[in-house]
Amino acid sequence: MSRIGRIGAETTAAWYAFTRRRTAVFFTFFFPVILILIFSALVRTDPTGGGLFAEPAGYYVAGYIAVVVLFTPLSRVGSEVARHRAGNRFEKLATTPLLRSEWLLAQTLVNVVVIGLASLVILVMLVLTTDASVSLSPLVVPYVVFGVALFCGFGALLGRLADSQDGVIAASNGIAIPILFLSDTFIPPELLPGWFVPFMDLSPLTYFARGLRAVTYEPPANAVTAAGEAGLIGADPYLNLLALVVLSAGFFTVGAYALPRTD
Amino acid sequence: MVIHAKNVRRRYGETVALDGVSFSISEGEVFALIGPNGAGKTTLIRALTGTTDADGDISVFGQPPRSVSRDRLGLLPQEFAPADRLSARELIGYYAGLYDESRSPDAVLSDVGLSDSAGTFYENLSGGQKRRACVGTALVNDPDLLILDEPTTGIDPTGRRDLWELIERLADGGTTVLLTTHYMEEAQQLADRVGLLSGGELIAIGSPAELIERYGGDSRLVIETADEPTVRDALIAAGYEPRSAGRHVVVWAAAGDISAIVEALDAANVEYDGLSWRQPSLDDVYVELAEDDVTAADGILPEGRA
Numbered sequence: 001m002s003r004i005g006r007i008g009a010e011t012t013a014a015w016y017a018f019t020r021r022r023t024a025v026f027f028t029f030f031f032p033v034i035l036i037l038i039f040s041a042l043v044r045t046d047p048t049g050g051g052l053f054a055e056p057a058g059y060y061v062a063g064y065i066a067v068v069v070l071f072t073p074l075s076r077v078g079s080e081v082a083r084h085r086a087g088n089r090f091e092k093l094a095t096t097p098l099l100r101s102e103w104l105l106a107q108t109l110v111n112v113v114v115i116g117l118a119s120l121v122i123l124v125m126l127v128l129t130t131d132a133s134v135s136l137s138p139l140v141v142p143y144v145v146f147g148v149a150l151f152c153g154f155g156a157l158l159g160r161l162a163d164s165q166d167g168v169i170a171a172s173n174g175i176a177i178p179i180l181f182l183s184d185t186f187i188p189p190e191l192l193p194g195w196f197v198p199f200m201d202l203s204p205l206t207y208f209a210r211g212l213r214a215v216t217y218e219p220p221a222n223a224v225t226a227a228g229e230a231g232l233i234g235a236d237p238y239l240n241l242l243a244l245v246v247l248s249a250g251f252f253t254v255g256a257y258a259l260p261r262t263d
Numbered sequence: 264m265v266i267h268a269k270n271v272r273r274r275y276g277e278t279v280a281l282d283g284v285s286f287s288i289s290e291g292e293v294f295a296l297i298g299p300n301g302a303g304k305t306t307l308i309r310a311l312t313g314t315t316d317a318d319g320d321i322s323v324f325g326q327p328p329r330s331v332s333r334d335r336l337g338l339l340p341q342e343f344a345p346a347d348r349l350s351a352r353e354l355i356g357y358y359a360g361l362y363d364e365s366r367s368p369d370a371v372l373s374d375v376g377l378s379d380s381a382g383t384f385y386e387n388l389s390g391g392q393k394r395r396a397c398v399g400t401a402l403v404n405d406p407d408l409l410i411l412d413e414p415t416t417g418i419d420p421t422g423r424r425d426l427w428e429l430i431e432r433l434a435d436g437g438t439t440v441l442l443t444t445h446y447m448e449e450a451q452q453l454a455d456r457v458g459l460l461s462g463g464e465l466i467a468i469g470s471p472a473e474l475i476e477r478y479g480g481d482s483r484l485v486i487e488t489a490d491e492p493t494v495r496d497a498l499i500a501a502g503y504e505p506r507s508a509g510r511h512v513v514v515w516a517a518a519g520d521i522s523a524i525v526e527a528l529d530a531a532n533v534e535y536d537g538l539s540w541r542q543p544s545l546d547d548v549y550v551e552l553a554e555d556d557v558t559a560a561d562g563i564l565p566e567g568r569a
Contacts, residue, residue, distance in 0.1 A: 002363045009360025013346060013353070020348035087344030092400070094314045095338040096361040262314040 006098050010106035014080070018110060024076075032068050032118050036125040039064075040132075055188065056220060057132035062213035063185035064126065066205055068118045069147040070176050073111045074155045077255075078168035080107060081159020085260060094261040101256040108152040108252070115148050116141075139215045139237055143244065147208045150248035153255030160258040185209045201232045204247045211240025264325075265290050265408055265439045266311060271319035273306050273463075280306040281317060282463035288456075293430065293440040295450035297545070298460035299553050304443040305341050307460065308412050311441070312338055323408065334362060337406030341413050341443075343397045347386035351377050351396050354385055359403040366405055375399040376425050391418040398426060402433075409433060411442040415449060427452055447545040457545065461553045471545055478551045479543030481515040484524055488512060488535040497531035498524070516540075 019025060039060070043053060053060065084090050093103065119140075126132045155172070162168040181187055182196075183205035189197045200206050214235040233239040266288040273281040281303045288294045296304045310317035313328030323331045345354055352368050359365035372378050375395040380388060385396060394417050401409060411430075415423045423446075430453055434440055444450055450457050451471045459467040459474070467474060487510055488494045494512045498505040503524065506513045514524060521540055528535060 005363070006361050009357055012360075013349060013357040016349055016353065017346045088340040088342055089345060091309070091312075091314050091340040092338055092343060092345075093361075095312050095333060095336045096358065096404075097333045097363070098361045262309050 002097070003102065007102050007106050007109075010098060010103055011109050014106050014110045015113075017080075018076075018114065028072060028114060029118055029121055031071070032064065032122045033125060035064060035067060036122060036129060040126060040130045053186075057126065057130040058134060058217045059213065059219070060186060061123070061126060061132060061134055061216045062209045064122045065119045065144070065212060066147075066183070066185045066209050067180060068115050068122065069144060069208065070151055070180055070205055071172070072115050072118065073108075073148050073151040074158065074172040074176055075169060076111060076114075077104075077107050077152045077155030078158040078162065078172050079165050081156055081259065082162065082165040082168045085159070086165070088262075090260050091262045100259040101252075103259065104152060104156055104252065104256045107156075108149050111152055112145050112148045116144055119144055133218070135216050135218055137215045139241065140212065142241060143208060143212045143215065146241070146244045146248040147205075150204055150208075150244065150251045153248065153251030153253070156255030157251070157258045160260055179203050179205050183209055184213075204244070204251070207233075207240045207243040207247065210235045211237045211244065214240070264288070265292075265323065266294075266441065267320070267322045268307075268311065269320040271307065271310055271317050271321060273303075273310060273315065273317040279463045281310065284319075284460070284463070284465045286458055286465055286468055288439060288441060290439055291434065291437050292455045293434045293442070293453050295454035295457045296441070296443040296460055297445070297447065297450050297457060297549060297553075302460040302553070303463040304460055305412055306463075308338075308341075308410055308441070308443065312336065312410060334364070334404055335407040337401035337404060337409045339397055339401040339411045339414055343400075345385060345397065345400065348384055350382050350384055351388065351392075351399075352381040354396055355399050355403060358400040362404040364405075365403050368403070371399045371402050374402060374429055376422070391422040394418050395422060395426065398429075407437075407439065409438050409440045411440065413443055413445065415444065415446065423449070447549055451545045459549065459552055467548070467552055474548045475543050475545060477548075479545075479547040480551065482517055482540065482542045484514045484516050484521060485539045485541070486512045486514070486528070486535050487537040487539075488533070490533060490535075493531070493533045494528065494535060497528055497533050500531070501527035503527075510536075 039053065040057060123134055127134065158168055158171050158175070162171050182192075182200060183203040184200055185205065189200060192200075214237040233243060264287050268287065269285045271281050271284040284303070284307060296307065298304055306315065309315035310321060311323060311328055313331075321328055324335060349357060351372060355368040355371050359368055359371075369378070369381070372381050375398050377392060377395055377399065380392055385393060388396060394415070398411065398414050401411065415426055418426065427449065430440055430442070440453075442453070454471060456468065456470050457474060458465050467478065469477070486494055489510060491507050491510065491512055495505050495507055498512065498514055501524070503514050503516070516524060518540065525538070
């Protein structure tokens with residue numbers, strides 16, 4: 001009971017801290033909406049080959065969801081760590097029974113709900129604004145949950161390493177943008193130099209994107225890229241999920257350990 | 264013994280934050296740490312709560328700081344800034360929720376005088392109310408050891424006195440209190456013993472009365488005048504050794520000397536705007552020891568420095 005009580009108290013406080021910042025709430029959900037409108041409705045896809053988006057709309061569902069799974073926890077948890085440090089809140093928490101892993105778990109739970117809702121908005125927007133056909137599978141849920149946990153841990157690490165909230169934002173953008181575009185999200189491996197393709201396996205987001213694509217996307221016969229051919233473990237949704245679970249456990253553990261006490 | 268610290272040392276690179284600090288605090292005692300900014304007060308508190316690593320021997324309730332049951336500690340860190348979009352009640356309730364057994368948030372709010380502002384977001388509270396809410400977060404678990412790092416900074420005089428009463432009530436109930444403060448009046452009012460930190464060293468320790476007697480100097484008469492040279496000359500002629508500071512001339516004198524000094528001034532036909540006589544206080548001890556950084560003499564040396 002006590003552990004659940006502590007996590008519950010922290011989760012409630014973190015939830016209020018997020019939902020009572022109207023700007024944060026607005027842009028958290030506006031971000032995926034504007035993303036879909038720009039890339040799906042304005043740029044559009046070109047299934048006949050060539051162009052920026054050469055694959056059918058459904059191919060990019062995993063990429064759109066990867067955007068919120070990557071950016072939101074990275075910047076939110078990183079900023080929250082920076083705010084806690086600036087206000088000496090970790091010093092206070094270190095003298096309470098709350099463990100650092102419990103604190104990070106609470107932040108992760110809030111992010112899972114927020115990003116789960118944002119992902120839902122993305123799926124609805126895609127269906128409404130494009131001809132994307134999305135296969136819905138229960139496997140989408142663990143992908144989002146463990147993807148969020150992974151980048152919450154990463155965000156905690158950034159919050160520890162950056163010395164201010166501004167530093168966290170700059171660092172998270174600087175790290176997230178290359179990760180996003182080099183993890184088999186929007187740019188298929190075929191468009192990258194051959195020597196670079198093996199390096200894609202080093203990005204944790206690659207397993208998220210490949211696995212989720214395998215779950216949500218059924219490539220047509222005339223697809224430019226047949227999903228599932230690239231990478232160490234291919235596109236098997238269960239193998240990619242396993243990789244994601246292992247990586248999220250690692251990042252979460254390191255992130256929790258990195259949370260500061262004081263100095 | 265609630266806190267026992269022996270030869271505690273902490274460095275940040277080349278900077279020595281704590282340099283062989285030794286002292287102890289008994290159960291139910293109120294102990295005040297005073298000293299200039301950068302003296303090491305906050306570092307010492309962090310060493311005692313296990314939130315920073317320090318060399319030396321530290322025990323809290325007979326255990327290393329990080330092994331102490333968190334249910335027994337209540338901490339108000341310096342410059343503590345909690346989540347600002349929680350109401351005062353939610354803030355107290357949040358910290359209460361981190362403990363298995365905790366006090367009712369409304370009872371804590373009542374203790375810190377915030378019952379009427381319970382529903383107000385922290386960010387909308389006044390500076391003094393914010394600090395009182397922060398003090399409340401340290402009281403939610405009814406701690407055996409309450410550590411308050413500058414609890415009354417930013418609080419108006421009325422609020423400060425309300426908090427003093429609260430701390431006195433807690434101490435009367437058996438809670439051990441360690442606080443830091445820049446207000447000498449606060450240390451004198453609340454503390455059973457005071458420790459003066461300067462340059463990372465605990466240079467004096469004792470009851471306020473002991474420290475004042477030892478380092479506070481004599482009682483003094485302060486003469487406010489626009490004609491400082493004439494007043495000064497008149498006092499020297501009468502056999503006193505005055506010191507001047509702007510419009511003020513200070514003479515160290517017992518209460519019984521006041522009439523003789525006034526007569527000397529009248530005889531010299533000098534004009535002055537005011538006379539005030541006061542006994543030495545902890546302010547004088549602070550000025551004498553912290554600002555001059557005088558090493559404590561025998562008698563009231565901290566433990567381990569004799």
